[in-house]
Amino acid sequence: MRNKLINWFRYASPQTFYPLAGRMIPWFWGLAAIFGVAGLFIGFLLAPTDAQQGEGYRIIFLHVPASWMSMFIYLVMAFWAATGLAFNTRLSGMMASALAPTGALFAFLSLWTGALWGKPMWGTWWVWDARLTSELILLFLYIGFIALQAAIDDPRRADKAGAILALVGVVNIPIIYFSVQWWNTLHQGASVSLTRAPSMAAMMLWGMLLCALACWMYSIAVALMRVRVIMLERERHTDWVRALLRGKA
Amino acid sequence: MKPRHKRIALILGGLAILAIAATLVLNAFRSNLVFFFSPTQVAAGEAPQGKSFRIGGMVKEGSLQRQPDGVTLRFVVTDTEKDMTVAYKGILPDLFQEGKGVVAQGKLAADGVFTASEVLAKHDENYMPPEAAKALGDAHQRAAANRAAAEAAARTTKQ
16 A cells, blocks of 8 residues: 555656656657647548538537537646645646646637637527536636636645635536536537437548547647646756756756 | 545535535526527416517428518427417528527517517537438438328228
8 A cells, every 4th residue: 555655646746747747748749740630631631511511510620629628628627626635746736737728728719619610600609508608607717717826926825726716616517518408508419428329420520539639639748848847937946956957057 | 534534525525515506506597597498488488578588499391481672581480389480680690491490589579479680590419411411301201201101001991
């Protein structure tokens, strides 16, 4: 038991995680490029035209992955926030802060591509239906998290305050996901879910899943890059960062 | 109990309380979060009286009538139980089609006609190539024809 705990927490120390993250980043960038090119190739060149929406539906290859990521990154962020509160590990708070801007970016992309899609198909850029409104709240949660952390000077206190906000905001995620089932919304229901067969042509689905994988890899890569910078900034008084910076200079 | 366990319990307890609170609030707001009412709900008097609201449903097949000016139109919205006539003056979204979903915002006039100020198309979550859609439509028609033939046969055997 003791051994296991040591292994588990070994990489929770910034000093050991910093070089590990550095080694992983190029791999995730590479995978992001491969999945992205494959997904867009299938999406734009191989996937058939949609019977109802014509070529316009192809924005789905960005819209759906961005929406999924915006929700999933929030869950991961809340997970790190909870771990930070429970175990008092320094790295957890740093991971949560590193993920927030990427999550905000995807929430914004989801709303933006949704607006561009909604205008030609539904006939409006924006409606206050449950799905759209709850996704907008998610964007505000991300921005609120970033702002709250930036407003508190002491990083440990900033982590704690941010963690509580992140955990409270978690209730919004199932609301976004199930909004189209619980209420009448203008937004249609899910085409892809774990419980039943997807209601889209196989080629379209492959393109979308590959694009989603590309977004995952991209998110991991940028989050690791960002967390490395945060580590250096917060641990700048420690010996290992001094030694590292001396070595570079 | 270690302090760490206490903190985990606090977090889990907090989340549970939050979840319950959110469920109760959402339940209380249930009717107010409705984006549109179906014609059946309107007929049952659930829609707000004298105020602007949205109705949603399918555009009934063959119900779209255009005036010569091209922008004044009437169509029937149905949820297969109740029908509702909608009058609208303006440009329809590209996806507006008979037999497809629609959401219209407007007011209910005294004569029971819904006067819309905005009409939005609501599409479904199915994405397929046109050939597949056509095959599906044909199969639907064949099934309907078979059913009609079976009913006709049943009637003749009864007589």
